[in-house]
Amino acid sequence: MKALMSVGALIGVLGLLMLIGMIFGVIPSNTVRLVEGYMPMQVLSELAVFVAGFTGLSYLANSMGVAFPRFWQGVLFWAFIQTYLKFRIYPPIPFSVRAMYGTVSFVAVFMWVSANEEDWKKFRQPILNVLDANTGFHKALRTMYLILLPLLIGGFSFLTMKPSVDEPIELRTVHPAPPASTKVHGKTYTLQTSQNPYRVNLEGKFDQAYSNKLIVEQGMGRLMAPNANPWDDKAEGYLKYVREGGEIFFQNCHFCHGDNLNGRGLHAFAFNPIPANFTDPGTIAQLQETFIFWRVAKGGIGLPNEGFPWASVMPPWEQHLTTDEIWKVILFEYWHTGYYPRTWD
Amino acid sequence: MGQTIVYVVVSVVICVSFFAAVDHFLMDAQGLDFWYLLRK
Amino acid sequence: MGSVTRTKLMSIMALGAMIGLLLLPILVAIPALASDGGAPAAGVKKEGGDAKVEKGKDVYYKTEGIVSGPPAPKTTDSEKDYPRYNFESRVLLWFANQQHLYYGSFVLAVPIFCMVIEFMGVVTKDKAMAKRYDQLAYDFIKISLTAYSLTAILGGILIFTFLTLYPAFFQYLSGIFRPVMHIYALMFVAESGTLYIYYYGWDKMKEGFLKWIHLSMSVVLNVIGTILMFLANSWIGFMMSPAGVDEQGRYLGNIWHVIHTALWNPLNLHRILGNMAFGGGVVAAYAAYRFLSAKTDEERAHYDWMGYIAMALGVAFLIPLPFAGYWLMREVYAYRQQMGITLMGGLLAWLFIIQATMIGILFLSTNYYLWQALGRMRGAEKYQRYIKYLVFLLTCGYLVFITPHTIVMTPAELKAMGGQQHPVLGNYGVMSAKNGGINVIITTTVLSFVWYMRGNKVSTVSWSKFGNIFMGCFFFFAYLNIIMLAVYGYYIPANVRVGLSVPQVATTLSCLFFMFALNSVMMKGAKQMGPIEWGKISARSQYALIMLATAFTWMMGLMGYIRSSVRLFWHVNEIMRDNSPWAYTHTVGFAANMISANVLFFWISIMFVFWLGALGAKKAPVEAKAAVPGRAAAPAVGH
Numbered sequence A: 001m002k003a004l005m006s007v008g009a010l011i012g013v014l015g016l017l018m019l020i021g022m023i024f025g026v027i028p029s030n031t032v033r034l035v036e037g038y039m040p041m042q043v044l045s046e047l048a049v050f051v052a053g054f055t056g057l058s059y060l061a062n063s064m065g066v067a068f069p070r071f072w073q074g075v076l077f078w079a080f081i082q083t084y085l086k087f088r089i090y091p092p093i094p095f096s097v098r099a100m101y102g103t104v105s106f107v108a109v110f111m112w113v114s115a116n117e118e119d120w121k122k123f124r125q126p127i128l129n130v131l132d133a134n135t136g137f138h139k140a141l142r143t144m145y146l147i148l149l150p151l152l153i154g155g156f157s158f159l160t161m162k163p164s165v166d167e168p169i170e171l172r173t174v175h176p177a178p179p180a181s182t183k184v185h186g187k188t189y190t191l192q193t194s195q196n197p198y199r200v201n202l203e204g205k206f207d208q209a210y211s212n213k214l215i216v217e218q219g220m221g222r223l224m225a226p227n228a229n230p231w232d233d234k235a236e237g238y239l240k241y242v243r244e245g246g247e248i249f250f251q252n253c254h255f256c257h258g259d260n261l262n263g264r265g266l267h268a269f270a271f272n273p274i275p276a277n278f279t280d281p282g283t284i285a286q287l288q289e290t291f292i293f294w295r296v297a298k299g300g301i302g303l304p305n306e307g308f309p310w311a312s313v314m315p316p317w318e319q320h321l322t323t324d325e326i327w328k329v330i331l332f333e334y335w336h337t338g339y340y341p342r343t344w345d
Numbered sequence B: 001m002g003q004t005i006v007y008v009v010v011s012v013v014i015c016v017s018f019f020a021a022v023d024h025f026l027m028d029a030q031g032l033d034f035w036y037l038l039r040k
Numbered sequence C: 001m002g003s004v005t006r007t008k009l010m011s012i013m014a015l016g017a018m019i020g021l022l023l024l025p026i027l028v029a030i031p032a033l034a035s036d037g038g039a040p041a042a043g044v045k046k047e048g049g050d051a052k053v054e055k056g057k058d059v060y061y062k063t064e065g066i067v068s069g070p071p072a073p074k075t076t077d078s079e080k081d082y083p084r085y086n087f088e089s090r091v092l093l094w095f096a097n098q099q100h101l102y103y104g105s106f107v108l109a110v111p112i113f114c115m116v117i118e119f120m121g122v123v124t125k126d127k128a129m130a131k132r133y134d135q136l137a138y139d140f141i142k143i144s145l146t147a148y149s150l151t152a153i154l155g156g157i158l159i160f161t162f163l164t165l166y167p168a169f170f171q172y173l174s175g176i177f178r179p180v181m182h183i184y185a186l187m188f189v190a191e192s193g194t195l196y197i198y199y200y201g202w203d204k205m206k207e208g209f210l211k212w213i214h215l216s217m218s219v220v221l222n223v224i225g226t227i228l229m230f231l232a233n234s235w236i237g238f239m240m241s242p243a244g245v246d247e248q249g250r251y252l253g254n255i256w257h258v259i260h261t262a263l264w265n266p267l268n269l270h271r272i273l274g275n276m277a278f279g280g281g282v283v284a285a286y287a288a289y290r291f292l293s294a295k296t297d298e299e300r301a302h303y304d305w306m307g308y309i310a311m312a313l314g315v316a317f318l319i320p321l322p323f324a325g326y327w328l329m330r331e332v333y334a335y336r337q338q339m340g341i342t343l344m345g346g347l348l349a350w351l352f353i354i355q356a357t358m359i360g361i362l363f364l365s366t367n368y369y370l371w372q373a374l375g376r377m378r379g380a381e382k383y384q385r386y387i388k389y390l391v392f393l394l395t396c397g398y399l400v401f402i403t404p405h406t407i408v409m410t411p412a413e414l415k416a417m418g419g420q421q422h423p424v425l426g427n428y429g430v431m432s433a434k435n436g437g438i439n440v441i442i443t444t445t446v447l448s449f450v451w452y453m454r455g456n457k458v459s460t461v462s463w464s465k466f467g468n469i470f471m472g473c474f475f476f477f478a479y480l481n482i483i484m485l486a487v488y489g490y491y492i493p494a495n496v497r498v499g500l501s502v503p504q505v506a507t508t509l510s511c512l513f514f515m516f517a518l519n520s521v522m523m524k525g526a527k528q529m530g531p532i533e534w535g536k537i538s539a540r541s542q543y544a545l546i547m548l549a550t551a552f553t554w555m556m557g558l559m560g561y562i563r564s565s566v567r568l569f570w571h572v573n574e575i576m577r578d579n580s581p582w583a584y585t586h587t588v589g590f591a592a593n594m595i596s597a598n599v600l601f602f603w604i605s606i607m608f609v610f611w612l613g614a615l616g617a618k619k620a621p622v623e624a625k626a627a628v629p630g631r632a633a634a635p636a637v638g639h
Helices: A002-023 A040-065 A071-086 A095-111 A117-130 A134-159 A208-211 A237-252 A291-299 A322-338 B003-031 C004-037 C089-123 C125-166 C167-176 C179-201 C208-240 C255-259 C262-290 C297-318 C321-335 C337-344 C347-374 C387-402 C411-416 C431-453 C464-491 C492-521 C541-566 C588-615 C624-627
Strands: A181-184 A187-190 C055-057 C064-066 C570-572
Touching: A002 C255, A040 A071, A040 C387, A071 A095, A071 A117, A095 C347, A095 C387, A117 A134, A117 C347, A134 C570, A187 A291, A187 A322, A187 C541, A208 A322, A208 C179, A237 C541, A237 C570, A291 A322, C004 C167, C004 C179, C004 C208, C055 C588, C089 C125, C089 C208, C089 C262, C089 C297, C089 C541, C089 C588, C125 C167, C125 C179, C125 C262, C125 C588, C167 C208, C167 C570, C179 C208, C208 C255, C208 C262, C208 C541, C208 C570, C262 C297, C262 C321, C262 C387, C262 C541, C262 C588, C297 C347, C297 C541, C321 C337, C337 C347, C347 C387, C347 C431, C347 C541, C347 C588, C387 C431, C411 C588, C431 C464, C431 C492
Parallel strands: none
Antiparallel strands: A181 A187, C055 C064
């Protein structure tokens, strides 16, 4: 048991040292890399490791007779979570999310320290000591808080209410609800039921299962599926359409959406909002092909107001491409990113 | 100690097979394939 | 005894009358339904003498039917269609509706509580406990009576608001639902009659055969109440997902089609569970309030116990609630993808983040209460040091659960992030992760409950070591399975991923059922380390109960608002357009303020109801009665 706790303590100390290094910029945030594809679980695992580490430290301290006051355990752990979220995770998390996480972790720390009466008494003791101010030290502390707290609160209020020159926050809906149907080049498409005419199997029938087997593999290698090279001269049917879609993509779309379809094209950072990152699981991976068809055909100005049509520079491609070309481009996008379009059956 | 290990092994076997069965049959009941990724 | 036989006879007659009242409206309605063309689907009813029979196609069922009603009115922004005060009519209606729903939910939940608790009182072998359960059920139904009349008053206010402020709409709706509304009104007669006989006959039907009659009455009462709610749900289901009418809104003669819309049953299930959870919360908060203001230890013990029972029943129904909600959302998506996206991807998406926050608060409060409750049992100390790990699990699940998909950020933060999506947080923002998060939270709640159940006991069965190891393994692999399914969802197509929630739910529910069952088997004849010291619980736990009740109330208001506003500018989705000046969606801030105002008003008024209940109490407390020896010798329960 002691050995286990010692190992835990060691890990905890190492982790803390690294975090402090990141806070002060001594080591970069990506020292321990957030592995692409495993990042969400990695963050949770790291937090679990830290918790185990702190438990080990606390256990060791107790067994050595050094009691680490519950009050400071709670406060420091909460501070640790805040600094972890701010300095370890890259790219930086927006403040609004950190505020939400901070509130939740505050409640969690409270639940932890007040779970039973004994712990709660231990936690409260330092606070009560300062409030009671029975010793000279605590008296001084209490006076200091009396002066400091109003200053801090006042200062914080002032800073919050001070007008800033930053652009105001926009709450743009990233996935507005699509219309029930859209008319492109004189033909009306019902979004819930239309299908991509080029997602066909060897018999020429719409077959998503067939195309799903031929897409690029997800994960770090991004390898093509075996015998599924669209640029093979002998490629037929679906793969040929993917190639044609790819050609259209690289003639029209990659300038903004990037040659890796990750929204990092040449012009990407000239715009706000920047072009969509198709490799992100929150974009085309979640959407039906007809939704993409609507977006591509109608462009930014075709968005409903909640999607901020005035802010988007997505061209209405129906003015430049035929519907067949649009469907093929969509086919290519799903092939390249290795995602399956959302279906209902 | 040995008895504990036996208990652990038996429990692990029961639990893993139970949850695998739950996953498989409940996906099957919806007409979906739980082992999708492994079929490729 | 002659009087006993007469009482018996009267009781059986009363029960029979209740069942008759219950069935009568349905029996009366059958000929009315038949002549309305009640035969479903393609049955063509020959309307003799009608020269021109116009047919229409059902917008949902796609069957043919004979047009039997006017088309949906095309309203205009005028005094005729939308008479108004110098105030937004919609807000007035919202207020009336919400209060009626709160009280209606409460008076439907309390009889279910009474039924369960009275039943427990009848089957418990411990006589003292049986009396306490019985008295508790009686106290609950007493509170319910005042609330019941308030529900009816609010229902009347609601109908008047509809009639005066939305006459065109209400005329259309009542034209279609005419028989349903009549049955609804008649069912109130049945409900009132049953409720009054159930309440006032409590003492007379205390023992033996009469007690079973009384219990049956409670069942009938609940059946009537549930049917009432189902009927009301049909109107809402129709407004959201109309069926039984053609594209112009003309009724096609099949009353079952207009009732049985796509969303009717998901709403029914969700509301039954929600009622119970909400009712449990309200009663628990009442008990918490009485606990905190108690002057004696007996009072504290009594209200601690009451709070625990109410919380346990409420949370028991809370646990399946997210799954019922998920089913409701799936049906919304299946009915109209647009509506689904408006709800969770578009305009109303932020409301769902607020909902996620509230759900987390609910489960965290429940867990916290249970940990405090462990403190009043000797022997539960062994679990105390593991609580921090439960906190960690709950927190991780909660953080994942509340992560929004659309993040509020300044443009500077947007540039730093390099895009709208964060590579780590973006993954938390989608459904696959969220299902995992909430299932982890619920499994942890189940674990807390199991610890509470075995808190002060040590198992003495021969296989207890294996049992403990098995339980530990089961929970461990349950967590593993849930998280694995959540991660798996990212690598498979959407239509397969959506199905993964079912095994996740099943995993959580397996924990609930199997672990509870295994635990109770293991705890048979267990050595008690000490009794449960009712009343010796921290004040913080009572605040947790109040938090629970407030969160429930707020969530009900929120989800009701979401349900209503998903219709956007339609009174009846895609059938009857809303042409009032208020056919826009409120800002999230306004909606939140309105919900809070509703919650505040409800809690102030229910405090008044509780005060009224206490006002009428002249009887001596239960404990004094139970102590009288003569009582204990009363004829045993059961024949």
